[in-house]
Amino acid sequence: MTEKAPPCRLTGLVLQQLTAMDNFVMGEQSKRSCSTDVRRSPRKKIKVEKSERMKEEDPEEEEDAVLAEFAHPVPWRKIEADGLDCDYALLFSKQEADQLFKQLEEEVVYSTGEAAKVQVFGKVHDIPRKQATYGDEGLNYTYSGVKHSARPWTPTLEQIRDAVTRTTGWTFNFVLLNRYKDGQDHIGEHRDDERELDPVSxxxxxxxxxxRDFIFRHRDARxxxxxxxxxxxxxxxxxxSxxxxxxxxxxxxxxxxxxxxKVLSPRINLTFRRILQGSKK
Structure with a gap:
């Protein structure tokens, strides 16, 4: 069951965020095929172990208390199409984002050797970007024919991960980082549908x-x-964002x-995922 966050007051900062997001959907979409609107923060009901004292309390009050822990309201923009369901928000202010970018540049160790390659139609190629994987101990993730093991979380990655959890209510145990030095670095069309991933997360x-531009293309229109x-x-x-x-x-x-x-400056993207525990060594 998914719980909705309480309405958030539209402060000046929130209005600035909404204005900044007005142009983020660039494609011309019909109302039938794709729609966007502002929503409140999506929530996941968090499972907790109940003590005897908690069992005697009002269930609704208990649930509200649990959800309040994840009440970090941001203005969300809903992106929907046939089989596409996304939520978009500005999670960090510019000052916060600048600092986190600097810390990631100092902390992250990117993959080399076989882990920096990809298989395409049976041939091995160097990936056109830098890549790194971090997460809980013992987790592995295999895609494009290459197995990646998780390095231990860095303080900055934990900080970003926890901010995502506070905002969405979802917990993640793995992150894939891609660093693009400029607009020449890129990633081709793919789906994140590997068997290690939790299908409900x-x-x-x-x-x-x-x-950077980010493009979705339906599998039946390729x-x-x-x-x-x-x-x-x-x-x-x-x-x-x-x-x-x-x-x-x-x-x-x-x-x-x-x-x-035309893009001349770097970008770092982090995709937080939920790896099934059976994917450990």
């Missing part, structure tokens, strides 16, 4: 640095032999970060 994508005419959904992910990709988005929609030659 969203993927939380946090961006720092240069704003290539020359596409079976349907479905317009892509194009977003611009801002510095300090959070994009929550809810199920079943990654079942039906591919996403990519295409080359943008």
């Amino acid at each position: 969203p993927i939380a994508s946090v961006s720092f640095g240069a704003a 290539g020359k032999q596409s079976s349907q005419q479905i317009e892509p959904v194009k977003l611009e992910l801002a510095h300090g 959070l994009l929550l990709m809810n199920p079943p988005t990654n079942t039906f929609w591919y996403h990519s970060l295409p080359v943008r030659k």
